[in-house]
Amino acid sequence: MKPPPFDYVAPPSLDEAVAVLADEDQDSKVLAGGQSLIPLLSLRLAYPDVLVDLGRIDGLGSIEHADDTVVIGAMATQHEAETSHLLHELCPLVPEALANVAHPQIRSRGTVGGSVAHGDPAAELPAVVVALDATVRAVGPNGTRTIAARDLYSGMMTTTLREDEVLTSVEIPTVREGSGSACVEVARRAGDYAMAGAVAQVTVEKGTFADTRLVLFSVSDTPARIDAVERALTGAEAKPEVIARATAAAAEDLDLLADPRVSQDYARHLAEVVARRALTTALERSA
Amino acid sequence: MSTHTITLTVNGREHTEEVEARLTLADLLRERLDLTATHLGCEHGVCGACTVLLDGKPARSCLTLAVQAEGAKIRTLEGLADPEGELHPVQQGFWEKHGMQCGFCTPGIVMSVVELLERDPDPSDDEIAATLGGHLCRCTGYVKIREAVREAVRLRSGSHSPQEIRR
Ligand SMILES: Cc1cc2nc3c(=O)[nH]c(=O)nc-3n(C[C@H](O)[C@H](O)[C@H](O)COP(=O)(O)OP(=O)(O)OC[C@H]3O[C@@H](n4cnc5c(N)ncnc54)[C@H](O)[C@@H]3O)c2cc1C
Ligand code: FES
Ligand code: FES
Numbered sequence: 001m002k003p004p005p006f007d008y009v010a011p012p013s014l015d016e017a018v019a020v021l022a023d024e025d026q027d028s029k030v031l032a033g034g035q036s037l038i039p040l041l042s043l044r045l046a047y048p049d050v051l052v053d054l055g056r057i058d059g060l061g062s063i064e065h066a067d068d069t070v071v072i073g074a075m076a077t078q079h080e081a082e083t084s085h086l087l088h089e090l091c092p093l094v095p096e097a098l099a100n101v102a103h104p105q106i107r108s109r110g111t112v113g114g115s116v117a118h119g120d121p122a123a124e125l126p127a128v129v130v131a132l133d134a135t136v137r138a139v140g141p142n143g144t145r146t147i148a149a150r151d152l153y154s155g156m157m158t159t160t161l162r163e164d165e166v167l168t169s170v171e172i173p174t175v176r177e178g179s180g181s182a183c184v185e186v187a188r189r190a191g192d193y194a195m196a197g198a199v200a201q202v203t204v205e206k207g208t209f210a211d212t213r214l215v216l217f218s219v220s221d222t223p224a225r226i227d228a229v230e231r232a233l234t235g236a237e238a239k240p241e242v243i244a245r246a247t248a249a250a251a252e253d254l255d256l257l258a259d260p261r262v263s264q265d266y267a268r269h270l271a272e273v274v275a276r277r278a279l280t281t282a283l284e285r286s287a
Numbered sequence: 288m289s290t291h292t293i294t295l296t297v298n299g300r301e302h303t304e305e306v307e308a309r310l311t312l313a314d315l316l317r318e319r320l321d322l323t324a325t326h327l328g329c330e331h332g333v334c335g336a337c338t339v340l341l342d343g344k345p346a347r348s349c350l351t352l353a354v355q356a357e358g359a360k361i362r363t364l365e366g367l368a369d370p371e372g373e374l375h376p377v378q379q380g381f382w383e384k385h386g387m388q389c390g391f392c393t394p395g396i397v398m399s400v401v402e403l404l405e406r407d408p409d410p411s412d413d414e415i416a417a418t419l420g421g422h423l424c425r426c427t428g429y430v431k432i433r434e435a436v437r438e439a440v441r442l443r444s445g446s447h448s449p450q451e452i453r454r
Contacts, residue, residue: 005288008308009289031355102332267430
């Protein structure tokens with residue numbers, strides 16, 4: 001047996017799960033799909049006293065259309081979201097990004113909420129929720145609160161979720177008329193975490209960029225929204241050359257995470273390439 | 288450290304076991320139930336050797352706790368064919384096309400492919416590649432494995448390959 005010893009509970013309700021998490025005498029951790037947490041346990045990088053499995057709570061896994069958002073329950077699997085017709089139609093960036101997450105055999109168990117809460121800076125979904133200005137809902141001992149995705153990631157694998165809170169859903173704004181989006185990444189092998197990746201969404205009105213979103217992942221310690229490019233493009237002529245100029249300028253100023261496997265020059269090059277390709281593809285798709 | 292009494296169905300047979308919370312499904316299958324076709328390579332989700340079907344979906348048994356499988360239906364390689372009977376079409380495909388050398392990766396790949404073909408009897412090359420991408424094979428090479436999958440598709444659809452007819 002590789003993981004360290006721990007207790008396990010699988011409460012039937014959210015309230016009971018939160019009650020265990022709120023008990024300060026023990027260090028507890030939420031267990032969702034386990035596709036990040038169980039490796040951490042087996043590598044003995046995590047030593048919780050108790051795992052609180054959300055898998056027996058009903059109603060946390062739905063994917064529903066509500067006003068101008070699609071609400072994805074935290075326990076919806078990555079596979080379910082990847083194959084959701086609703087998301088393909090209304091939030092196509094989500095399934096596109098998910099296809100790059102690990103492998104089908106992992107997406108069958110890994111959850112949307114788990115990926116968003118885990119906050120790996122190399123992960124696709126955190127970048128998507130930041131780019132699309134999604135909102136997450138969390139339930140804790142004091143009730144429910146909503147957190148804007150752009151306020152969620154505070155540092156390397158750290159979020160502003162409290163330890164006694166359960167992320168229950170992610171609300172993704174639906175795509176607007178005239179918008180296009182894309183997720184582009186470079187990884188050593190298909191399914192690996194990216195060396196650099198970008199998600200982009202553009203909205204074009206009368207030949208100019210009315211709205212531009214660009215988030216890079218795997219380049220810094222949190223998903224990095226590239227304001228400089230968003231500012232440079234918004235209002236500018238919607239053309240690939242304009243994108244190329246903006247991404248080249250922004251790449252020079254990027255504050256890159258030191259990564260022993262990727263030299264700084266190469267990382268900067270990759271960041272520029274994925275940013276340009278994601279925006280250019282998003283532009284093509286906006287037509 | 289909590290222990291739990293769990294009941295799960297493995298290859299159609301119900302088992303009730305007392306397990307520590309930290310016992311993985313892979314260790315339960317291999318060490319308690321003696322179902323050693325499910326192999327353990329990396330034990331952190333990368334290699335795919337431990338892949339089984341959990342309620343019909345592929346799952347890394349090294350990344351699933353036995354307690355999480357309470358009430359679940361598990362299928363492993365041992366459940367595919369009767370020891371005295373014919374091989375499962377996916378196994379037959381691997382046999383015909385030499386889709387293995389050492390065979391370490393094979394049980395996991397076969398289970399993934401069984402799931403793929405039950406979901407989509409005629410998958411595209413991309414779908415096959417995505418499924419095989421979740422498995423590491425260090426010796427055969429993926430070309431023979433892909434041929435084995437294509438053979439399995441043919442065998443399942445009832446149209447026989449030249450080798451089949453010759454025998
Ligand atoms: C081989 C391999 C390759 C991978 N490649 C990629 C990849 O390319 N891109 C990628 O994005 N991911 C990748 N992953 C990770 C995978 O996507 C995980 O499924 C995901 O990161 C975590 O989701 P989970 O449901 O499995 O969560 P778990 O592993 O159960 O939990 C992860 C963390 O989040 C917390 N948590 C989970 N759910 C909640 C919740 N609802 N509320 C509060 N806290 C919660 C847990 O306490 C834990 O700290 C890979 C995993 C493996 C094993
Ligand atoms: S042993 Fe489970 S994926 Fe390698
Ligand atoms: S046959 Fe040896 S690892 Fe695949």
